[in-house]
Amino acid sequence: MKILVPVKRVIDYNVKVRVKTDGSGVDLTNIKMSMNPFDEIALEEAIRIKEAGKAEEIIAVSVGPSQAQETLRTALAMGADRAILVEATDSVNQDIEPLDVAKILHAIVLSEGTDLILCGKQAIDNDMNATAQMLSALMGCSQATFASKIELAGEKVTVTREVDGGLQVVSVTLPSVVSVDLRLNEPRYASLPNIMKAKRKPLEQRIPADFKVAIKNRLEIIETNEPPERQAGIKVSSVDELIEKLKNDAGVI
Amino acid sequence: MTVLVIADIINDELSSDQIGKTIAAVSELGEITVLCACKNAGTPAGKAAKFDGVKKVLAVSDEVFANGIAESFSSLIVDLAKDFDYIVSAATAHGKNILPRVAALLDVMVITDISKVISNDTFERPIYAGNALQVVKSKDSKKIISIRTANFESVSQNNDAPVENYTCKKMTISSFWVEDKIQENDRPELTSAKVVVSGGRGVGSEENFEIIEKLATKLGAAVGASRAAVDSGFAPNDWQVGQTGKVVAPELYIAVGISGAIQHLAGMKDSKVIVAINKDEEAPIFQVADYGLVGDLFSIVPDLEEKL
Ligand SMILES: Cc1cc2nc3c(=O)[nH]c(=O)nc-3n(C[C@H](O)[C@H](O)[C@H](O)COP(=O)(O)OP(=O)(O)OC[C@H]3O[C@@H](n4cnc5c(N)ncnc54)[C@H](O)[C@@H]3O)c2cc1C
Ligand SMILES: Nc1ncnc2c1ncn2[C@@H]1O[C@H](COP(=O)(O)O)[C@@H](O)[C@H]1O
Numbered sequence: 001m002k003i004l005v006p007v008k009r010v011i012d013y014n015v016k017v018r019v020k021t022d023g024s025g026v027d028l029t030n031i032k033m034s035m036n037p038f039d040e041i042a043l044e045e046a047i048r049i050k051e052a053g054k055a056e057e058i059i060a061v062s063v064g065p066s067q068a069q070e071t072l073r074t075a076l077a078m079g080a081d082r083a084i085l086v087e088a089t090d091s092v093n094q095d096i097e098p099l100d101v102a103k104i105l106h107a108i109v110l111s112e113g114t115d116l117i118l119c120g121k122q123a124i125d126n127d128m129n130a131t132a133q134m135l136s137a138l139m140g141c142s143q144a145t146f147a148s149k150i151e152l153a154g155e156k157v158t159v160t161r162e163v164d165g166g167l168q169v170v171s172v173t174l175p176s177v178v179s180v181d182l183r184l185n186e187p188r189y190a191s192l193p194n195i196m197k198a199k200r201k202p203l204e205q206r207i208p209a210d211f212k213v214a215i216k217n218r219l220e221i222i223e224t225n226e227p228p229e230r231q232a233g234i235k236v237s238s239v240d241e242l243i244e245k246l247k248n249d250a251g252v253i
Numbered sequence: 254m255t256v257l258v259i260a261d262i263i264n265d266e267l268s269s270d271q272i273g274k275t276i277a278a279v280s281e282l283g284e285i286t287v288l289c290a291c292k293n294a295g296t297p298a299g300k301a302a303k304f305d306g307v308k309k310v311l312a313v314s315d316e317v318f319a320n321g322i323a324e325s326f327s328s329l330i331v332d333l334a335k336d337f338d339y340i341v342s343a344a345t346a347h348g349k350n351i352l353p354r355v356a357a358l359l360d361v362m363v364i365t366d367i368s369k370v371i372s373n374d375t376f377e378r379p380i381y382a383g384n385a386l387q388v389v390k391s392k393d394s395k396k397i398i399s400i401r402t403a404n405f406e407s408v409s410q411n412n413d414a415p416v417e418n419y420t421c422k423k424m425t426i427s428s429f430w431v432e433d434k435i436q437e438n439d440r441p442e443l444t445s446a447k448v449v450v451s452g453g454r455g456v457g458s459e460e461n462f463e464i465i466e467k468l469a470t471k472l473g474a475a476v477g478a479s480r481a482a483v484d485s486g487f488a489p490n491d492w493q494v495g496q497t498g499k500v501v502a503p504e505l506y507i508a509v510g511i512s513g514a515i516q517h518l519a520g521m522k523d524s525k526v527i528v529a530i531n532k533d534e535e536a537p538i539f540q541v542a543d544y545g546l547v548g549d550l551f552s553i554v555p556d557l558e559e560k561l
Contacts, residue, residue, distance in 0.1 A: 013516070017384040026385055098353065099362045122497065127380050130353035130363050133323065137357035142427040143323050145350050148490065158431065163346040164444075164499075165263060166491050168320070169431040176427075182497060183484060218362035222375065222388040230522065233543035235534075239556045242528065245544055250526045252448070252505040253472065253561065 001174075002057045003046040004114040005080065006105055007039040009064055009071040010125040023223035026125075028092055035071045038120025040078070042180045044187035045150060046118050047079040054152050055116070057081045061108055063101045065092045069203065076198035077190030083203045084108065088215050095126055100208070100215050102134035107211035109139060115174040116157070121146050121181050132179035142172035148183040254283030254373065257333060259342035259351070260301055262289060263321070263435075267297035270445035271343040273304055273407030278400045279341050280306045280408065282373060286337070287311070287414075290318040290329055290421075303410040310416045317421075320430035321347050327354040328424045334359055334395065344399035344500075356397040363397045364389065368404045382496040382519035403444065403502040403523060436489055443475040443492065448505045451477030451494055451521070452487065455510020455531065455550055459487045464551070465509060468558045477501065477521075479511045495520035510550045513538025530554065 011017065012032040020027050035043075046058045060075035062068040063086040072083035086104050088096045109117060119132035136143035148167070149160035161168045162181045172178075190198070208215055236242045246253045256279050261268040267289065276285060285306055289298040290313040298312035311333070317325040330340060330351070340355060342348035344366040356363035368386070369377035375390045376398065443449065450472065452465040462482075469476045478488035480495060494501055496519035506524035511517060513529070513536055521527070522541050529542035530553050539545040546553060 011381070016515070017381040019385045026381060097362050099357060099360075102357060124496070125381060127378075127382070127496070128353075128363075128365055129349050130356070130365055133350065133353035134357035134363075136323075137327065137354040143350075143354065144428065145323070146346065161346075162490050163321075163433075164491060165433070165435040166489060167434040169434070170320075170322070171429045171431050173427040182480065183490065218393050219364065219389040219391055222390055224380075225386045225388070227379070227383060227386050230527075230541050231543075232540070233527070233545060235539070235545045235547060237546075239546070239553060239560060242544055242546055242557065243560055246505070246526070246528070250505075250543065252526050 001055045001116060002059060002112060002114040003049065003055050004059050004061060004105070004109060004112065004117045005039065005043045005046050005075070006061050006101070006117070006119050006131065007043065007071055007075050008036040008120070008123045009033050009062060009068040010036045010123055013037055013124055019224055019226045023225060025093055025224045033067070035074050036120050036123050038122060038180060038182070040187040041182065041184050042118040042120050043075055043078055043080060044185050045180060048185065049152060059084065059112060059114065061086065061105065063088050063096050063104050065089050067092060072203055073198050074190060076201040076203070077195040078188060082201055084206060085203060086206050086208060088208050096215060097217055097219060098128050098130040098134050099218065100213060101131050102138055103213045104208055104211050105135050106138040107213065117177045119177060119179045121179045132177050136177035139175060139177065142176045144170055144172050144176060145179045146181045147178050148181050150178060150184065254338045255336060256283045256285045256339040256341060257337040258285055258287045259330065259340070259348065260287055260289045260297060261343055261345050261347050262291040262297050265291050265293050265297060267300045269300065270407060270442065271345055271402055272301060274402035274405040275341060275343045275400045276304050276306050277405045277408045278370060279339065281370060282339050284308045288330070288333065289313065290315070290326065292316060292319040298416045302414040302416055303412050305408045305410065305412045307412055307414040310414055311419045312416050313419050313421055315421060317424065317426070320433070321350065322426060322428050322430060323351045323354050324426040324428055325424060326351045327358055329421045330355045331358045332421065338395060340395065340397045342399055343402045348399045352397055352399050359395060359397070361393040361395050361397050362391070363399070364391060365399045366401045367398055368401045382515050383522065384515065401500055403500045436491060440469065441473065441475045443477055443499050444501055446475035446503055448472045448474035449477050449501055449503045450474045450507045450509065451479065451511060452482055452509050453479035453511030454481035454485060456482060456487055462487050464554045468554055471558050471561050479517050508538050509554060511538055512536050513541065
């Protein structure tokens with residue numbers, strides 16, 4: 001079995017985001033970019049499945065600007081066998097919408113014949129939480145979102161999902177798209193020898209037209225604004241003062 | 254214009270808080286039909302009919318809708334889609350699971366987790382863990398939207414809309430429900446509670462979380478947690494507040510032993526009043542707190558609980 005892991009290049013989760021004052025977006029110049037944290041978890045899971053002898057090959061795919069190559073090199077260094085970069089824009093400021101990403105991934109799934117697709121639950125830049133579900137719809141197959149445990153047995157995958165009231169366990173038949181949540185595993189770091197080795201692993205370059213997909217953004221971004229600032233509060237010196245403030249000033253207890 | 258609102262129903266029980274706020278968010282967009290699909294839709298449909306602004310309720314009772322399986326829901330919704338300009342749900346685990354699937358089947362881009370309706374095709378949504386607010390205009394003819402319900406006040410329940418039964422066609426699906434591991438407790442729900450008391454890594458252990466729970470009980474509050482607390486096994490996953498957990502906006506949010514990482518703030522910074530209790534006076538949580546108390550939570554929290 002082959003596993004496909006879509007990985008997105010996003011702003012590093014430790015970086016404080018700055019909104020441009022002209023409302024045109026978020027400032028990405030000289031900002032540290034990394035693999036979306038959920039995608040590291042998805043990739044780690046794929047590697048563990050392969051290490052357990054249940055998969056032969058892991059393919060990492062990224063759709064975006066040419067800089068997404070770095071993200072794919074990281075994926076190769078972690079343990080993906082080969083990578084596909086779909087260069088869909090020449091601007092690091094253009095986000096490719098989940099529907100278009102899903103269409104490209106669908107074409108790759110068909111040509112590669114992958115039965116299991118492990119996606120992140122959400123990209124931490126646009127916070128869409130949509131690509132996995134959309135890909136599954138296009139494939140007309142089962143989906144299991146927000147996975148915190150994945151068990152593979154033949155054609156069946158048992159997935160524990162994080163839902164609002166707790167956990168839900170579902171069993172899906174392959175092919176399937178699974179999106180992973182934070183508690184699934186702790187991703188490994190790429191070792192130096194593996195980083196070196198990754199430089200020689202195959203990284204194929206494609207464009208959306210190769211898959212007969214035209215990138216058409218359906219959501220026009222009108223403006224991007226800073227959220228309202230909270231008024232700075234005060235420090236209280238005791239529990240009594242806190243209770244007094246909550247009762248008399250804030251009126252919330 | 255016509256709006257189909259997908260109700261959140263777990264074990265045949267309607268989530269009134271979610272539906273009330275979802276209806277409030279979209280009430281200007283058009284005539285609202287609520288879809289109640291579950292095993293026995295009669296009772297939840299009756300409850301949904303009470304919400305102001307609802308024109309009609311569609312009740313679909315079938316075993317295939319008992320457990321929120323995305324394939325069954327999306328196939329039902331796609332069947333109904335031709336009559337609606339908007340298809341909407343709360344951005345709950347259920348809504349997030351099914352709506353993008355529906356959108357892709359209809360070749361439409363989904364607009365997730367919106368915080369404001371600006372006009373009939375323009376919406377505001379938080380991005381980058383709420384560090385930016387994006388205004389987007391949809392070019393699709395049908396609009397598929399999930400709602401960040403913490404940003405809205407529920408509509409009242411003085412209505413008596415007609416309920417219509419609907420039978421869905423047979424479908425083949427390849428996902429099967431195995432079991433739910435749902436935590437039952439008597440506390441208010443996290444996303445609808447007026448007061449939330451949350452504990453972080455500073456609380457130290459599952460046993461110690463009891464002091465957080467005691468304070469919550471005293472205040473009639475829901476209990477929340479940071480991801481670090483959940484990951485360390487101090488608290489169950491469904492208590493997690495934040496970018497990738499639940500978004501809450503109660504009257505009062507008390508953060509105990511939580512440092513205030515942006516991912517946590519994303520889930521609570523719209524609370525009306527924020528209290529932070531932390532021994533580190535430099536902790537970033539104090540930058541969003543209305544009232545900060547620097548000190549050891551193990552003496553402060555029991556003291557607070559006793560004096561309230
Ligand atoms: C992709 C991604 C998504 C994430 N999503 C979320 C999310 O949804 N929600 C979330 O919460 N986090 C999320 N995180 C994690 C987040 O980055 C932080 O790691 C986490 O919020 C830290 O939790 P904490 O504040 O409890 O722990 P810490 O940062 O370790 O803080 C513990 C605090 O407790 C204080 N403390 C310790 N002992 C005491 C004492 N005796 N008395 C008083 N104070 C004490 C310390 O001073 C410290 O400030 C996410 C991270 C990533 C990468
Ligand atoms: N441009 C992209 N390239 C590769 N994978 C992506 C891309 N966008 C989204 N994904 C995948 O889809 C997941 C969910 O993203 P989203 O739906 O944008 O929140 C991510 O965690 C990735 O696994």
